Amino acid sequence: MEHITTPPWAMLAYLVAGVLFIMALRGLSSPATSRAGNRYGMIGMTIAMVTTLLTHGVASLPEIAGAIAIGGGLGFVTARRIKMTDMPQLVAAFHSLVGMAAVLVGLAAYLNPIAFGIAGADGVIEVQSRIEMGLGIAIGAITFSGSVIAFLKLNGNMSGAPIMLPGRHAINLGTLLGILGLVAYFTQDQSAWVIAVITALSFAIGFLLIIPIGGADMPVVVSMLNSYSGWAAAAMGFTLHNTAMIITGALVGSSGAILSYIMCKAMNRSFISVIAGGFGAAPEASSGGAAKVQRPWKRGAAEDAAYLMKEAENVIIIPGYGMAVAQAQHVLREMGDLLKKAGVNVKYAIHPVAGRMPGHMNVLLAEANVPYDEVFELEDINGEFAQADVAFIIGANDVVNPAAKTDKSSPIYGMPVFDVDKAKTVMFIKRSMGGVGYAGVDNDVFYMDQTMMLLADAKKMVEDINKALAH
């Protein structure tokens, strides 16, 4: 039962790395301190890696240096080139790599337990390590296959529509119980087939868990997989008795869990119902949408919109994912600049579920050079619509739908929404009157007296408004 003893200085170094990771997250409490935080993270990672290399007799330094160079180069180039609109896919892809790495490390530890200090000279692995290893591999495999599906859905290689297998709850539950049962059996029998079946079943369950979840719920899924990747790292940390891994695993695990919670709350959906899947399927026509098709609405032109906004005192812009799809963030910022020059007070309002991942819209606006102190969260700005002359909605829909407040039968009922109906004028950019939001519900905002529908491609419309403003 003897471990390869880690020297005290190394244990201390891992602890320092762990603390630096905590500080990396702490830095994100404000944009001003965030970059320093990121540096702490990098230093922590360097310390962890160097310490490991120094304390383990390295028989293969060239190979290791090569592996780091290949992976690092690939990661760096991808990070430089990726478009900000594609961030959710990138994060999903990165999650899958952490998952796969956890599986590989787990299998390597199984094959060479003596090197990991979890077995005596006879090669019999300690019982406690077997549980940790089994769980680590299982969580890693689930993270991997789940993230691959999330990536394919976000990247458009796979339809965002949920795929519902008959009896899927029974299949999933059975598979999960099977994995846990095998981990328990693994403590008695360390044969290779046990670990192989655990790995295979876990890959399968990750796949099965994510395919029934629709595109609209992807922010929750990405956050959830973020959490899993953390727990996988933590499980491996237990196997390796490594504080840096355990602290990090716990941090990342809680981070993902909290983000999932925030996303669920912002959609007024329970975590269980998201996991159960099926949201975003063909909308049921029961919510009375069909009966209200022929209601009068007003169409506005770019010139009217420009004139009204120029005369306004306060304009609140509400961007949604449609803005990102139309790549309208840069022209939108130009519009903001033109309005500010005309003396208008411009603010941006962002709903927690705008975009395809938590905080996505903030990054897109930041990329377009919108100062972050002009961008506000839902609860901070919702009281200001009563003083707003114009609420300018671009690429958003469900997040301004008053049905969420009034219509109990609506699928988005209970979701917190912007009170745009309190603004003097509402401008709503939309491609046509036909389409509805992600949740497939009609929106009363279209038909309000003070609403002006601006029907066009979002980028084209904002460009036209800018032309009119520049006059």
Add this chain to the structure above:
Amino acid sequence: MDFISILSVFVMACFVGYYVVWSVTPALHTPLMAVTNAISSVIVVGALVAGAAEGSAISKWLGLVAVVLASVNIFGGFAVTERMLAMYKKKEKK
């Protein structure tokens, strides 16, 4: 370290994580995910142990592949976070 002290570190870290993450401003949730991605690749420690050890050729190669995957994440994760954070600017005071 025995199991109980490891477990203590884990439980404490969960609490620290809970409070630290709630203090992250929602505007930075995307960078948060990118950076947690990068740091969860601390799993590279295990990959290095496997890749550096002698005794099992398969184990060594599994370790090396894991080093490649984790390195993609480490370098990619930190670099993309840095890139995003550099975009967040305050209003210019004139």
